[in-house]
Amino acid sequence: AVAAKMAALGGGGTGWLRAWLPALQLLRRGSKAVTRHWKAMHFQRQKLLAVTEYLPPRPAAPPRCLPRPATSGHEEDGYARVLRRQVEETLRSSRMVAVCQYNSMPDEDVVTLRHYLRKHNIHVKFVLNEVVRPVLAQSKYRNLLPLFVCRNILLVSPETRAREMLRVLKGVPQVNLLGACIDDTILSRQGVENFAQLPSLEVSQGQTVAALSLLPSQTSSLLQRGPTHLTALLDEHIRRLRGTGGATEPPPG
């Protein structure tokens, strides 16, 4: 509208043929440009706005059909790192590691259990699976991974006293032994029970020594067997001679 009027003004320099009040003509169409209400748009303008609307990009495969991108590595938690180091320390320094399932126990019972196990130098450790699993996966205890599924505790000890441990655990129904790793040998529950029935190390050492030294101890008696047999025979002979009369002199020798 404006452009047409401007063109008309420019073109007709001599032609004020009609009484033309540009102010009224320009404002012929209703209200001002800025109104409090939503001013009705010219239909052409509405069409233009409809044509020039935003069209979002449409990828050939919609993103929900594609595999979900794996969540980027979560940032390392300092606390988790500390816990992991502690677990590595305990695994390295202990000879016996027993994994038990832990169901909730009253606190005083937990304290009592700890006390009894501490008497036998067994330490009770509560571990979180998400902390322990990476540690185990990298160390030699890889086959213990399936045990760390639910809530569990570790009983670690620098000495292997399975019998006392089993006795204590028998009195606590909430803690169930799942498996153990004693002296780099993985044992199941049955294995631990069998291990407990074995005599202790000192006793078995003594038995081995005794078994080994059995033959050497018989060497002296073996060597002496010939002369002793001869001595016995001669004594018998003398007795018989003495018994029959005693007149004949015993033979020299």
Add this chain to the structure above:
Amino acid sequence: PTGPGGVAVPRAGLKKLALPPDYSGITIPEKPKLKFMDKVPAVPKVRREPRGLRDIRGPSEVATDFTQGQYGILALGGGYLHWGHFEMIRLTIGRSIDPKSMFAVWRVPAPYKSVTRKSLGHRMGGGKGPIDHYVTAVKSGRLVVEVGGRCEFGEVRPFLARVAQKLPFPAIPVSRESLQEMRREEEEKRLNNQNPWTFERVVASNMLGMRKYLSPYDLRLKGRYWGKFFLQHRV
């Protein structure tokens, strides 16, 4: 969730302790509450001024970015703020912030533009009416107030939203990050628009003689503004 052997795997893991927010670089000014704005400027206007609604139209050039605070109210449309609005904003924000740890700052001037009103019930004519009150013009994209201090957006957003709802134009509470995000999204929309026909292209080259039906201001406003309204959905 079940793990191997049908055993239930507990979902609760190690607690991830988040660090508390760092407010080291924030100083709270001496007068943390909003200044009182006069109804009438110190030197009242003698000459009655024309309505001049072009101070409502289009995007704002002033006060579009944050200066002191971290959160604020962004105007998404044009309008006039009068003394009643100022008082409402001042009192609501003054009630909701803690002056020891938070502060608020005006980003609009006190009412300066005179508005005349003829007395009710009279016919047209008889000259321009006397000055009734003063207003401040606000264009879309301008910040009205800024709030800052040792606080999070979640704490500030509720009362800013309540204030924003009562303003005569549409407004939203924003933070520095959310404003940046909004601008980035707008830019992204503009760049990945699949429609080859854009308003500014049509207007600039006067395709199909469209400028007969559009205003010369549409060259600048590019179809995003209509009167005092801001069309946010348009690219």
